[in-house]
Amino acid sequence: xxxxxxxxxxxxxxxxxxxxxxxxxxxxxxxxxxxxxxxxxxxxxxxxxxxxxxxxxxxxxxxxxxxxxxxxxxxxxxxxxxxxxxxxxxxxxxxxxxxxxxxxxxxxxxxxxxxxxxxxxxxxxxxxxxxxxxxxxxxxxxxxxxxxxxxxxxxxxxxxxxxxxxxxxxxxxxxxxxxxxxxxxxxxxxxxxxxxxxxxxxxxxxxxxxxxxxxxxxxxxxxxxxxxxxxxxxxxxxxxxx
Numbered sequence: 556x557x558x559x560x561x562x563x564x565x566x567x568x569x570x571x572x573x574x575x576x577x578x579x580x581x582x583x584x585x586x587x588x589x590x591x592x593x594x595x596x597x598x599x600x601x602x603x604x605x606x607x608x609x610x611x612x613x614x615x616x617x618x619x620x621x622x623x624x625x626x627x628x629x630x631x632x633x634x635x636x637x638x639x640x641x642x643x644x645x646x647x648x649x650x651x652x653x654x655x656x657x658x659x660x661x662x663x664x665x666x667x668x669x670x671x672x673x674x675x676x677x678x679x680x681x682x683x684x685x686x687x688x689x690x691x692x693x694x695x696x697x698x699x700x701x702x703x704x705x706x707x708x709x710x711x712x713x714x715x716x717x718x719x720x721x722x723x724x725x726x727x728x729x730x731x732x733x734x735x736x737x738x739x740x741x742x743x744x745x746x747x748x749x750x751x752x753x754x755x756x757x758x759x760x761x762x763x764x765x766x767x768x769x770x771x772x773x774x775x776x777x778x779x780x781x782x783x784x785x786x787x788x789x790x791x792x793x794x795x796x797x
Contacts (some may be wrong), residue, residue, distance in 0.1 A: 560601040561621045564591050568613035574730070577675070577682040578608035581629045597625040598632055610727035652687040670708040671717060678720040679730065683737035690743055691716035695735075695764055696750040697757045704786040711750055711780065722759030735767035739775050749779040753789055 564575075564584070571589040583598035584591050584605060591613070593599060601624065603616050652673045673687040678695075681688070694715040701707050701719075718738075720731060738744050749764050751757040761779050768777050781789045 556620045556622055558618050559621050559623070560603075560616050560618055561596060561599050562593060562601070562603065562605065563615050563617040564593060565613045565615070566590050568611045569609075570611055570613075572610065572679075574608045574610065574679060575605040575614055577680055577685075578605040580604065580682075580684055582633050583629075594632075595628075596621040597623070597628045600624045607733060608730065610730065652685075668708075670713040673716060676717045676719050678718045678734060679725070679727070681718055681734065683734055683742050685742075688716050688738055688742035688744060690745055693718065693738060693744045693747045694750060695720070695747055695760065697721060697752050697760050699752050699757075700750045700782045703752065703784055704782045704788075706786075707750075707782075710788070711748065715748070716744070720760060720763075722763065723756035728763070731763050732767055735764060736771050739768060739771035739773050743773065744775060747775060747777045749777065751779060751781050753781050753783045 562583075569590045571586050571591060573586050573591070575584050575591050576586060581598045581600060583594055583600075585594050586592075599621075601616070603614075606614050606616070608614075673685070675681055692715045694711055694717050696707075696711070696717065696719045698719050698721045704710070718734075720728075722728070725731075735747075739747075747764050747768070749761045751760060761777075764777050768775055781791065783789050
């Protein structure tokens with residue numbers, strides 16, 4: 556072994572949120588026992604893509620004795636991870652894409668098929684590097700819209716990749732700006748549709764999208780739609796505080 560740059564996770568600072576898991580394209584990090592841990596030195600390339608994803612500042616780069624990065628081992632590791640959930644990890648952070656909605660029997664009370672194409676959906680948890688975002692039309696929806704509007708899947712979600720967030724209650728929203736910029740520049744999303752509730756606190760989600768689009772290298776159209784608390788699509792400008 557020789558010295559090289561590799562990540563270090565401070566177990567005292569880590570709260571096990573799992574954001575670093577989805578940020579690591581090599582699958583080098585897993586949440587085990589409620590804490591993020593480096594699975595193996597050979598899976599970490601030392602580039603530090605996960606550094607900016609940790610809201611607690613628990614991840615840093617160090618130089619220490621470590622086995623060299625092994626790209627073939629990473630490929631085998633990722634193939635195995637896709638085949639089965641990681642034991643002890645958080646299944647809610649494992650990304651995957653749906654080929655098609657599950658068929659529902661005629662007698663099912665849930666006959667309306669879901670238009671969701673991928674998992675996870677929370678903006679804090681998604682990875683802009685995931686294949687399902689490449690060239691996709693992105694729906695950036697406020698959390699409450701899905702519960703207010705029964706027809707959301709057919710009206711807005713069909714054919715789009717999804718990210719959801721709450722601009723009023725979510726913490727660590729500085730991460731949102733970077734992820735949206737990455738979705739525009741790296742994933743090269745084709746468009747962004749922001750779906751808001753009619754309440755004033757939702758306006759912040761549109762602001763996040765437009766600010767990210769303004770600093771991104773690519774130009775991407777950003778539009779918005781507004782949902783009333785009774786589930787209707789309403790016309791007019793985004794809501795403002797009075």
